[in-house]
Amino acid sequence: MxxxxxxxxxxxxxxxxxxxxxxxxxxxxxxxxxxxxxxxxxxxxxxxxxxxxxxxxxxxxxxxxxxxxxxxxxxxxxxxxxxxxxxxxxxxxxxxxxxxxxxxxxxxxxxxxxxxxxxxxxxxxxxxxxxxxxxxxxxxxxxxxxxxxxxxxxxxxxxxxxxxxxxxxxxxxxxxxxxxxxxxxxxxxxxxxxxxxxxxxxxxxxxxxxxxxxxxxxxxxxxxxxxxTGLFLKEKETWKDFVNSFTSVRSPTNLTVRYNFAIAHGKTKQLYFLVDVLRISMGFLKRKYLMAK
Missing domain, CATH: 3.90.550.60 (Spore Coat Polysaccharide Biosynthesis Protein SpsA; Chain A)
Structure with missing residues (x-):
């Protein structure tokens, strides 16, 4: 069943x-x-x-x-x-x-x-x-x-x-x-x-x-x-969108959620979290660069 x-x-x-x-x-x-x-x-x-x-x-x-x-x-x-x-x-x-x-x-x-x-x-x-x-x-x-x-x-x-x-x-x-x-x-x-x-x-x-x-x-x-879905990225994602994504319940890049996962399962805990945030930030900068071209 x-x-x-x-x-x-x-x-x-x-x-x-x-x-x-x-x-x-x-x-x-x-x-x-x-x-x-x-x-x-x-x-x-x-x-x-x-x-x-x-x-x-x-x-x-x-x-x-x-x-x-x-x-x-x-x-x-x-x-x-x-x-x-x-x-x-x-x-x-x-x-x-x-x-x-x-x-x-x-x-x-x-x-x-x-x-x-x-x-x-x-x-x-x-x-x-x-x-x-x-x-x-x-x-x-x-x-x-x-x-x-x-x-x-x-x-x-x-x-x-x-x-x-x-x-x-x-x-x-x-x-x-x-x-x-x-x-x-x-x-x-x-x-x-x-x-x-x-x-x-x-x-x-x-x-x-x-x-x-x-x-x-x-x-x-x-x-x-x-x-x-909340995973869909806007065609023109703004800096405000990016910053708000760190605190929104509707965002997969909510920092509290990412931190909780890092502490629960990351083998390096806080270091995992910092690298994760850096990866998310670099992804946003890359999208901004591609949109500007």
């Missing part, structure tokens, strides 16, 4: 198309929990009308991604579906589309590589050949990791041609299949130190340390609305 947990907030149209993709899955042993964290755009009513089998848990508007996801996982832990020997959580974001065989491909990969977590490669929905994610190579001494997508020239067709899977050092929450036993072993997502960003990365690093492989299954493709 797969319990799919989707945190949402005021993105009715995106939530609608995401649930529509799940409605036509070839693998049918699944249930969907949507944690609606204070939406005011009619999201919950739309779900009730169009996807009545979906369980809606209503939040207060201040859960953010991490605790909203934890709410769904806790419900699944407390209300296991009867009659199944294995239970999984699939974390998914509403700004995604998946193919009808998506769930089946995740389970197939799990059977091949278990014990493991199975993640999804992702592409831009507006440019389906552009590979956005295919795993990570994380270096926990001096924050010098890189994205595995570069190994395949950021081309999904090349990834699919060359390999069936990539073993990764971390996985995002955007399409990751997790055996329920993992939560019993390493705990839930850390909403105290990572309220919105990096909780998924931090959780997957904990899982890997506990002995679980992190697999990105090539066939389990996720198409993401890149421009709808």
């Amino acid at each position: 797969i319990t799919i947990v989707i945190p949402v907030h005021n993105r009715r149209a995106l939530t609608q198309q995401c649930l529509g993709c799940l409605d036509v899955q070839t693998y049918r042993n699944f249930r969907v929990i949507v944690v609606d964290d204070g939406s005011t755009d009619g999201t919950s009513q739309m779900i009730q009308d169009e996807f009545p089998d979906t369980l809606i848990i209503r939040g207060t508007g201040d859960l953010w991604w991490t605790e909203a996801t934890n709410w769904g996982i806790r419900y699944a832990q407390e209300h296991p579906a009867p009659g199944f020997e294995e239970h999984f959580i699939l974390t998914l974001n509403d700004d995604t589309q998946v193919r009808p065989d998506y769930l089946q491909t995740l389970l197939d990969a799990y059977e091949q590589h278990k014990p493991c977590l199975v993640g999804s490669p992702s592409v831009d929905v507006d440019d389906p050949k552009k590979l956005e994610f295919a795993g990570t190579h994380m270096e926990l001494w001096f924050a010098s990791g890189r994205h595995a997508a570069a190994d395949y020239n950021y081309d999904y067709d090349e990834l699919a041609r060359r390999t069936d899977f990539v073993e990764s050092d971390s996985l995002p929450g955007r399409g990751t299949l997790i055996p329920m036993a993992v939560f019993d072993k390493v705990g839930l997502y850390d909403s105290r130190r990572f309220s919105h960003y990096m909780s998924d990365i931090e959780f997957s690093v904990r899982a890997k340390k506990a002995g679980y492989k992190l697999i990105v299954n090539t066939k389990s493709l996720v198409l993401e609305y890149t421009k709808a």
